Amino acid sequence: MVRSLRDIVELAKARGTKTCVVVAAEDPEVLLAMDEAVTHGIARSILIGNLRGIEEAADTAGVDISKHELVEEDDPPTAARRGVQLVSEGKANLVVKGLVSTSNVLKAVLGKDGGLRTGRLLSHLSVFEMPGSDRLVIFSDGAMNISPSLEEKAEITQNAIDVAHVLGMTNPRVAIIAAIEYLNSDMPATIDAACISKMAERGQIKGGIVDGPLALDNAISPESARIKGIRSPVAGRADILIMPDIEAGNVFYKTLVYMADGCCASVVTGAGAPVVLTSRSDSHASKFYSLALGIVLS
Numbered sequence: 001m002v003r004s005l006r007d008i009v010e011l012a013k014a015r016g017t018k019t020c021v022v023v024a025a026e027d028p029e030v031l032l033a034m035d036e037a038v039t040h041g042i043a044r045s046i047l048i049g050n051l052r053g054i055e056e057a058a059d060t061a062g063v064d065i066s067k068h069e070l071v072e073e074d075d076p077p078t079a080a081r082r083g084v085q086l087v088s089e090g091k092a093n094l095v096v097k098g099l100v101s102t103s104n105v106l107k108a109v110l111g112k113d114g115g116l117r118t119g120r121l122l123s124h125l126s127v128f129e130m131p132g133s134d135r136l137v138i139f140s141d142g143a144m145n146i147s148p149s150l151e152e153k154a155e156i157t158q159n160a161i162d163v164a165h166v167l168g169m170t171n172p173r174v175a176i177i178a179a180i181e182y183l184n185s186d187m188p189a190t191i192d193a194a195c196i197s198k199m200a201e202r203g204q205i206k207g208g209i210v211d212g213p214l215a216l217d218n219a220i221s222p223e224s225a226r227i228k229g230i231r232s233p234v235a236g237r238a239d240i241l242i243m244p245d246i247e248a249g250n251v252f253y254k255t256l257v258y259m260a261d262g263c264c265a266s267v268v269t270g271a272g273a274p275v276v277l278t279s280r281s282d283s284h285a286s287k288f289y290s291l292a293l294g295i296v297l298s
């Protein structure tokens with residue numbers, strides 16, 4: 001079982017070299033992370049974008065562009081569609097976002113022609129390593145599904161469990177997060193959380209131990225769960241946290257990174273291939289680990 005983001009890189013090495021297509025690749029930080037993945041032997045790369053811009057970005061990053069295949073496409077949304085098409089044709093294994101908006105990449109992935117739809121819900125998840133902790137925690141969804149319905153939350157939960165399995169967590173403990181751990185009909189997230197727990201109990205979600213509603217404190221702190229007297233196989237030791245909506249998920253993500261020194265690997269899962277949506281403000285380490293996670297899941 002993986003216990004650190006470094007372990008994810010080791011797992012990627014065991015999977016062999018995968019082809020990553022970077023869309024709108026004229027981004028020095030993404031090129032640097034991509035180059036590191038090539039150097040580690042976990043990736044080959046196809047860089048799509050404005051060739052002059054890619055060369056300038058490579059110069060800025062100190063990256064030798066000769067190790068990378070180049071495809072000219074000046075328009076970023078078109079670059080996203082072409083990259084997604086290469087993956088859907090089996091010429092590449094995963095899509096990596098460069099200097100193009102997240103929504104343009106997601107729209108290309110969701111495209112009816114040449115997209116990567118599978119009939120499943122696509123969701124974003126992050127695998128976090130926190131200072132002083134000897135295990136990883138997965139959470140979802142802080143970047144794609146804006147206000148998921150009950151059924152969508154169930155799919156987000158299943159996607160996260162499936163990723164946990166690939167990372168060697170055989171029966172992950174999943175907390176469905178709300179503001180409180182009791183049902184309150186004025187707080188719809190608590191009702192959804194209870195329904196999802198029941199869905200898991202009845203086999204509608206498989207492969208994990210699911211419980212909720214749990215508040216964040218009693219999901220991750222055994223002491224808090226004990227003080228509050230919560231009897232639950234998940235409370236205090238959740239491996240996966242499912243957030244009620246994008247606002248909670250995104251604020252949680254940024255709190256861990258900017259206020260608690262967390263580092264993470266993130267990916268969109270559920271499509272025909274993983275999609276890595278690095279943001280310009282992500283650290284270099286986080287970009288590289290996200291590539292490694294995408295490679296493991298491809």
Ligand code: COD
Nearest residue numbers: 102103104106107110120121122123142143144145146250
């Ligand atoms: N999984 C599978 N299919 C989906 C999903 C999904 N998560 N979302 C939409 N679809 C399908 C719909 O069923 C429909 O057939 C088609 O795609 C278009 O649906 P719309 O019109 O609801 O979708 P869009 O294209 O307007 O928006 C989809 C986005 C993913 C772009 C949108 O949900 C979005 O903007 N999400 C937030 C992205 C973001 O800004 N993240 C930044 C956070 S850092």
